[in-house]
Amino acid sequence: MYPEVLPGIEPLAEYGWSPQVAERFADSDVQGTPGRIVRAGRGSSEAVTSAGPLTVRAAGHHLCTGDWVIVREPATDGDTIGTVCAVLPRTGAIRRADASGRSEEQVLAANVDTVVVTVAADTVDLGRVERLLVLAWDSGAQPVVALTKVDLTTEPVFERVVALAPGASVVEVCALDGSGLSELRDRIHGTVVFVGVSGAGKSTLVNALCGRDIQATAPVRQGDGKGRHTTTDREMFPLGDGMTLIDTPGLRGVGMWDAGAGIAAAFPDIDDLAQHCRFTDCAHESEPGCAVRSAVEHGDLDARRVESHRKLQRENQWVTARADARLRHERTREAKVLSRAIRAYYRDR
Ligand SMILES: Nc1nc2c(ncn2[C@@H]2O[C@H](COP(=O)(O)OP(=O)(O)OP(=O)(O)O)[C@@H](O)[C@H]2O)c(=O)[nH]1
Ligand SMILES: [Mg+2]
Ligand SMILES: [Zn+2]
Structure with missing residues (x-):
């Protein structure tokens, strides 16, 4: 149904379209235009479809940046907003427990191939790096650690980070002179998402790799060195050769969510x-x-x-148990509502 190569797909070629993706679309029986979400928003989201950029809304689907979607174009000429009819099953979704504390998961980015755990060398928190690596491994994508701001410290942080990142490469980068950038470029592929705390240098890396200032960056605060939460959306940018970069807002908390496989992979x-x-x-x-x-x-x-490791496992078990309890609670409630309805039915007969 969808051509494997380009005619009609040109805009998507820059956003990771591939024969494998074409096959995934072909497996769906929903009719419509293929597209990818490049910026997920609360109300509407921005997509790129085979016909070009399009603002879309989704009825009943929770969209996230990186999703492959099937879109119905605006019905009338005056209408500019498309409708997402289907979201393809996600591969390589990076998720965490919702920061609001409800027992829910939050997907940070979907259909990701590489996760760049971005860590500023002058403010490394080893436990947080491990936590981010768990999230990264759990997504099924390949984690890479980018140790940024190496010009700001003389401590041997590289060795410490290598020791806690078995299976992932660690690349030292410096935005001032561009050192380490081509090494990083060699280690990423496909759809690449940058995660890390505010001020770690994610947007700076996205700009440096793309070779132009597409994302705003801001100095960290004097005094405590914390970032200013400059980036507020999860947004995808084409890098060329079909690769895409997703910049994300600084993570305040990284809660485990059903991350048993991620914990095992991060602590082999x-x-x-x-x-x-x-x-x-x-x-x-x-x-x-x-x-x-x-x-x-x-x-x-x-x-x-x-x-x-113990702390992450405990947290993961606790979150999983709580989510199970919530599910049970919902089922009990549904059962109660149903039995009440049945009783009312017989009473009113
Ligand atoms: N000295 C030095 N400063 C850097 C380096 N990389 C980034 N910075 C600075 O660090 C500050 C924060 O960088 P950003 O790229 O805005 O950080 P971010 O991770 O995108 O932050 P949020 O968008 O808030 O999550 C900026 O002032 C950058 O110029 C580096 O390698 N060396
Ligand atoms: Mg940023
Ligand atoms: Zn033991």
Whole structure:
């Protein structure tokens, strides 16, 4: 139904259209124009479709930046807003627990291939880097750590970050002289999302990679070095060769959301050791024959990292249990409403 290559698809070629994506569209039986969400908003969102840019609304779908969608063009000439009829199943969605504290997930970006965990070298928080790496691994995309602002510190942070990022490359970059940029460019592919706290230098990297100032940046605050939450939308920009970059607002909190697989992928060192613990359900606390504690005692593993792993696991279990409880609660409520309706039906007969 959708041509594999370009005629009619030109605008989308810049936004990651590929034969694989074409196949995913072909699998859908919903009729309409293929498109991708380049900026998701509360009311309306911006899309690029095979016919060009289009503002769209979605009835009943929660859109997020990076989504592949099937769009119905505006019906009448005066109307400028398209309707999203379907959202293709997401691959590589990066999500966290909703910051509002409700037991809900929030998808930060969809159909992502690379997650650039952006960390300022002068304000590294090791636990936060691990947390972001869990989120990144859990998305199914390839994580890369960009250690920015290396001109602002003489501490050996690179080694520390490498030690907590097994399986991910760590690239040192400096926006002042552009060093490390081509290395970073070599390690990213497909749809690339930048995540990190405000002020980490995400937008600066997006601008540097694109070679022009498309995103506003702002100096961090004097005194506490915190960012000013300059970027407010999750927005996608074409980089050329079909690659796209998604800049995101600084993350205030990174709550675990059903991230068991992400935790295992981010901590393969601890997982490997745990295979050698005497008890299969070892919590690495006071059990005899614990290989994890033994590695810490021998100086082969950082105690901080074990504690960080435990904290993330506990949080993840807690969030999952709470979400389950909410689901159960909703089911009970539905059942009550139903039984009340049945009672009323018989009473009123
Ligand atoms: N010295 C130095 N400053 C940098 C570097 N990279 C970024 N900065 C500065 O750090 C500040 C914050 O950068 P941004 O790119 O706005 O940070 P951000 O992560 O997009 O922040 P939010 O949009 O608020 O989430 C800006 O003043 C940048 O110029 C670097 O490598 N070296
Ligand atoms: Mg920004
Ligand atoms: Zn153990």
